[in-house]
Amino acid sequence: MFGLDKKDTTLxxxxxxxxxxxxxxxxxxxxxxxxxxxxxxxxxxxxxxxIFGIFAIGFNLLFGLTGYLSFGHAAFLGVGSYAxxxxxxxxxxxxxxxxxxxxIVAGLFSVLIGYVSLRRSGIYFSILTLAxxxxxxxxxxxxxxxxxxxxxxxQVYSNDPQILKGDGPDVTHLFGLEMGSAYTLDIGPWSFVxxxxxxxxxxxxxVAFYLAIRIFRSPFGLxxxxxxxxQQRMAYTGLNTxxxxxxxxxxxxxxxxxxxxxMAAMDPLAGAERMQWTASGEVVLMxxxxxxxxxxxxxxxxxxxxxxxxxxxxINDSVLHQWxxxxxxxxxxxxxxxxxxxxxxxxxxxxxxxxxxxxxxxxGGLVEGGQRIAAWLRGRGKKPAGGSGDPxxxxxxxxxxxx
Amino acid sequence: MGILEVKNVSKNFGGLKALSDVNLSxxxxxxxxxxxxxxxxxxxxxxxxxxxxxxxxxxxxxxGQSVLGRHPYEINQMGISRVxxxxxxxxxxxxxxxxxxxxxxxxxxxxxxNALTSIGSQKDVIExxxxxxxxxxxxxxxxxxxxxxxxxxxxxxEIAMCLSQEPRLLLLDEPTAGMARAxxxxxxxxxxxxxxxxDITIAIIEHDxxxxxxxxxxxxxxxxxxxxVEDTPENIKGHPKVREAYLGESA
Numbered sequence: 001m002f003g004l005d006k007k008d009t010t011l012x013x014x015x016x017x018x019x020x021x022x023x024x025x026x027x028x029x030x031x032x033x034x035x036x037x038x039x040x041x042x043x044x045x046x047x048x049x050x051i052f053g054i055f056a057i058g059f060n061l062l063f064g065l066t067g068y069l070s071f072g073h074a075a076f077l078g079v080g081s082y083a084x085x086x087x088x089x090x091x092x093x094x095x096x097x098x099x100x101x102x103x104i105v106a107g108l109f110s111v112l113i114g115y116v117s118l119r120r121s122g123i124y125f126s127i128l129t130l131a132x133x134x135x136x137x138x139x140x141x142x143x144x145x146x147x148x149x150x151x152x153x154x155q156v157y158s159n160d161p162q163i164l165k166g167d168g169p170d171v172t173h174l175f176g177l178e179m180g181s182a183y184t185l186d187i188g189p190w191s192f193v194x195x196x197x198x199x200x201x202x203x204x205x206x207v208a209f210y211l212a213i214r215i216f217r218s219p220f221g222l223x224x225x226x227x228x229x230x231q232q233r234m235a236y237t238g239l240n241t242x243x244x245x246x247x248x249x250x251x252x253x254x255x256x257x258x259x260x261x262x263m264a265a266m267d268p269l270a271g272a273e274r275m276q277w278t279a280s281g282e283v284v285l286m287x288x289x290x291x292x293x294x295x296x297x298x299x300x301x302x303x304x305x306x307x308x309x310x311x312x313x314x315i316n317d318s319v320l321h322q323w324x325x326x327x328x329x330x331x332x333x334x335x336x337x338x339x340x341x342x343x344x345x346x347x348x349x350x351x352x353x354x355x356x357x358x359x360x361x362x363x364g365g366l367v368e369g370g371q372r373i374a375a376w377l378r379g380r381g382k383k384p385a386g387g388s389g390d391p392x393x394x395x396x397x398x399x400x401x402x403x
Numbered sequence: 404m405g406i407l408e409v410k411n412v413s414k415n416f417g418g419l420k421a422l423s424d425v426n427l428s429x430x431x432x433x434x435x436x437x438x439x440x441x442x443x444x445x446x447x448x449x450x451x452x453x454x455x456x457x458x459x460x461x462x463x464x465x466x467g468q469s470v471l472g473r474h475p476y477e478i479n480q481m482g483i484s485r486v487x488x489x490x491x492x493x494x495x496x497x498x499x500x501x502x503x504x505x506x507x508x509x510x511x512x513x514x515x516x517n518a519l520t521s522i523g524s525q526k527d528v529i530e531x532x533x534x535x536x537x538x539x540x541x542x543x544x545x546x547x548x549x550x551x552x553x554x555x556x557x558x559x560x561e562i563a564m565c566l567s568q569e570p571r572l573l574l575l576d577e578p579t580a581g582m583a584r585a586x587x588x589x590x591x592x593x594x595x596x597x598x599x600x601x602d603i604t605i606a607i608i609e610h611d612x613x614x615x616x617x618x619x620x621x622x623x624x625x626x627x628x629x630x631x632v633e634d635t636p637e638n639i640k641g642h643p644k645v646r647e648a649y650l651g652e653s654a
Contacts, residue, residue: 219503
């Protein structure tokens with residue numbers, strides 16, 4: 001179906017089902033129960049899941065396939081956001097031109113950065129992309145204030161031209177359908193929110209995911225994996241590696257631009273901090289945590305990290321006291337004391353530990369974890385996971401970064 | 404006129420004269436061996452032929468066209484394939500995928516953005532790759548991870564990848580270096596078979612005299628960056644200059 005083989009079609013259908021039913025799946029606990037704070041089914045967070053999913057899918061097209069580790073991908077996301085907000089300022093709050101321009105501008109910007117950075121590989125490439133991204137960040141903060149509105153961040157003011165606005169709404173919309181509008185379905189104690197903005201982003205994510213599968217399975221994708229494997233052999237096979245890596249870089253830059261445009265479409269703001277190196281590092285973490293070079297890995301990684309960021313960071317000491325209230329007083333305080341560094345502002349610590357565990361024990365990321373569990377369930381640990389049926393020949397996992 | 408004409412090629416690395424005034428002519432459809440002691444400039448010469456190095460002076464013509472200043476991928480597209488001393492294959496990919504890449508490169512050229520067609524639909528490429536693997540009796544290994552193959556099989560695969568592009572000139576850089584005797588003999592048999600079955604010119608750089616004398620029709624002896632003699636294997640065997648170059652004057 002859709003030019004995919006059976007396995008990929010199944011994967012696409014499963015992902016589609018998960019995305020469409022996300023408002024149910026992410027809200028398993030009744031709204032007023034003690035566990036409701038673990039519910040992730042509110043529009044703001046669900047939008048972030050899919051937007052960062054797009055970002056990570058795009059990043060994985062570059063990193064997972066060619067092995068080129070870009071440490072400046074947030075620059076494209078930021079540029080996409082700025083382009084989108086400018087469209088809101090100049091034309092109207094309609095999201096279509098904003099997203100189109102975001103993708104185009106990010107694409108052009110990545111041609112420029114990619115053309116220079118791809119002259120080097122390995123760590124030098126990473127450093128070059130990092131340098132470009134930090135330059136963009138600092139420019140956006142200071143020199144380019146007329147375009148980026150500096151520290152305040154770019155936003156839409158009432159005296160902006162908005163020449164196509166007419167009497168359209170004062171919030172971002174898709175031909176009248178407001179991105180912020182939502183429908184709440186109450187079933188007993190449960191409450192499920194269906195947001196227009198979420199489904200709008202979700203459609204983009206599904207298309208982005210579908211295109212990524214097509215690229216993975218194409219001759220072009222094979223060439224990108226060849227780049228990761230052996231550039232010398234590629235050159236002596238009559239293939240010019242430069243346009244292949246540049247194309248991958250630009251495609252993944254456009255994915256990042258799309259994510260940035262969608263972010264602005266959900267909330268018409270753009271700030272320089274979106275381009276900061278921590279943001280670039282985050283997408284690297286997402287991809288490696290989920291499983292670089294796998295199809296679903298980056299999406300899982302993005303969801304995982306965003307869930308932690310938003311849910312774990314909200315647990316505070318009073319919540320902990322509630323949890324441990326069944327214990328005797330001294331014991332309760334002790335437990336709260338122990339757990340305290342891992343929650344609230346300390347969620348980074350939890351994430352860091354999880355990341356280390358994954359990298360050490362599951363080099364293939366969460367996807368490898370899933371495969372191991374599946375293999376264990378199927379053969380109760382007897383059969384190897386690989387399909388080669390040849391116990392002598394087990395490939396070593398590919399290194400994350402091309403040399 | 405040979406298919407490959409090297410004229411007055413010199414190459415210096417700083418003060419070191421790696422090649423000085425090398426002339427070499429490789430005739431079409433022959434096996435031409437280039438031998439010489441360590442440091443004779445064999446690898447430098449090879450690198451000048453494939454675009455990895457640019458000679459300081461002289462010309463390298465392949466089939467009437469100069470290869471100088473061209474990138475390795477352009478030279479490959481002209482019809483020169485290179486087999487490396489240590490097999491260079493795509494170790495992260497399967498044997499079949501390895502086989503498909505050169506065939507795609509031959510069909511589509513140096514770059515093709517066919518990102519939305521599926522590999523599975525490239526029936527002609529898969530068929531050709533499978534056929535090539537069968538011919539090299541590697542069909543049973545086609546789903547193996549190529550990085551896990553034995554050294555001999557990696558070499559076989561690399562040669563198969565080069566041959567799938569139907570090159571006019573195949574360059575081999577010490578194809579049996581570091582191989583066990585059995586693997587060496589297999590490689591010799593393979594190259595003999597290739598020579599018999601195809602219209603192909605083979606230039607081979609080799610250390611192992613057993614390999615050279617079982618394959619070559621012409622031999623060029625290189626010493627200290629210059630060709631000493633070029634002749635048939637029979638004449639080379641007893642040539643005093645060759646003995647001198649290899650064994651020193653006392654021999």
